[in-house]
Amino acid sequence: MTIQTAVAAVLLALTATFASAQDATIRVAVQESGTVNWELDTIKHYGFDTENGFTLDVQGMAGGDAAQIAFQGGAVDMIVSDWIWVARQRAAGADFVFIPYSRAVGGMLVPANSTAQTLADMKGRKIGIAGGQLDKSWIILRAYAQQEYGFDLATETEQVFGAAPLIMNAATTGEVDGAINFWHFLARMKTAGMRELISVDTAAAALGLDPATPLLGYVVRGDMLRNQPELVAGMAKASAAAKAKLASDTAAWARLRDRMRVDDDAQFVALQNGFNAGTPAPGAVNLDAADKMLKVMADLGGTDLVGDVTALPDGLFYTPAE
Known part of the structure; x- marks a missing residue:
């Protein structure tokens, strides 16, 4: 060579x-x-x-x-x-x-002193939602409300859409009556004293969906x-x-x-x-x-x-x- x-x-x-x-x-x-x-x-x-x-x-x-x-x-x-x-x-x-x-999915939180016990109690109230009108958690909770309580959250509540940090702030300061947010913001909101009204996992299971998906x-x-x-x-x-x-x-x-x-x-x-x-x-x-x-x-x-x-x-x- x-x-x-x-x-x-x-x-x-x-x-x-x-x-x-x-x-x-x-x-x-x-x-x-x-x-x-x-x-x-x-x-x-x-x-x-x-x-x-x-x-x-x-x-x-x-x-x-x-x-x-x-x-x-x-x-x-x-x-x-x-x-x-x-x-x-x-x-x-x-x-x-x-x-x-x-x-990991989200859910809806309400203030600790809220009188709401189910999604049915959110009628006429203001909900903050991160992720926009096509947020998957919002859609699943809408489907759940229709199945369980016979009404559409989109027409029976007032919605405020915004970035996750803004929704967290609005929820923890009482500007909205409930909030749907991404899981890690929900974790922060819970430590600030908010409580879970319903999780997306619970709603999904009630709809016949597999929460493990x-x-x-x-x-x-x-x-x-x-x-x-x-x-x-x-x-x-x-x-x-x-x-x-x-x-x-x-x-x-x-x-x-x-x-x-x-x-x-x-x-x-x-x-x-x-x-x-x-x-x-x-x-x-x-x-x-x-x-x-x-x-x-x-x-x-x-x-x-x-x-x-x-x-x-x-x-x-x-x-x-x-």
């Missing part, structure tokens, strides 16, 4: 190694203040990414919409979203796949799953490892405390418990349960929420290898 041939072989090997390393990076775009960062930080800190054959590159975004734009434009490999959005995109021709991340997940492109299945499997394993760490090691939470921006120990504990409770069951998503949930969303949210989806799209959910 000549020197030139040897040098060429070395350069080729280095190039291949570099390309492989590049291919083994998963770029994920998430909202900078989102709770998913607790898991992603844990994955990076404890090396669960490299342990599972990839390097995690977390890119903070101002909001979920910005992350979706980056993902749809090919700037990143993964985002976090709910599977209703993924189903809508898939029905429109996008080849996106959902990897379950969390089943995960709503949030990591979203990847189908070609990544086909061409690099080991990367997708590695991310799923790293996510599970991080959840297991957070469920069993208080030190893992202690190092995240500053990032969680808690006001006191009560909030810190409530957020830990809420996050851990949202861990989805291992294995495949129950398709029948997901299809029932989709129908509820379509009935009340219409095309504004589900788009052209008329049935659960094939290939929507990632199924881990046995």
Whole structure:
């Protein structure tokens, strides 16, 4: 072998190694203040990414919409979203796949001294809602009120829609009579003295839905799953490892405390418990349960929420290898 041939072989090997390393990076775009960062930080800190054959590159975004734009434009490999959005995109021709991340959902809280005991007591009252008119928790609670009490919350109450922190402030200061918010804001609101009128889990079960159905997940492109299945499997394993760490090691939470921006120990504990409770069951998503949930969303949210989806799209959910 000549020197030139040897040098060429070395350069080729280095190039291949570099390309492989590049291919083994998963770029994920998430909202900078989102709770998913607790898991992603844990994955990076404890090396669960490299342990599972990839390097995690977390890119903070101002909001979920910005992350979706980056993902749809090919700037990143993964985002976090709910599977209703993924189903809508898939029905429109996008080849996106959902990897379950969390089943944590919200509910409705009222002040501790409120006279309301059920949703029926909210008639004529003002409700603050984070997430907009198509918020999934709001839709499930509307469906529950119709089934159990025969009225639509949307027509029988006054709604105030706003960002989660604003709704939390309005609820804790008495500007609204009840509030529907994201789970981590609800945890903070409970420690401030509010009580739960009804959880989305309870409402979902009464509607015949499975509360164990995960709503949030990591979203990847189908070609990544086909061409690099080991990367997708590695991310799923790293996510599970991080959840297991957070469920069993208080030190893992202690190092995240500053990032969680808690006001006191009560909030810190409530957020830990809420996050851990949202861990989805291992294995495949129950398709029948997901299809029932989709129908509820379509009935009340219409095309504004589900788009052209008329049935659960094939290939929507990632199924881990046995």
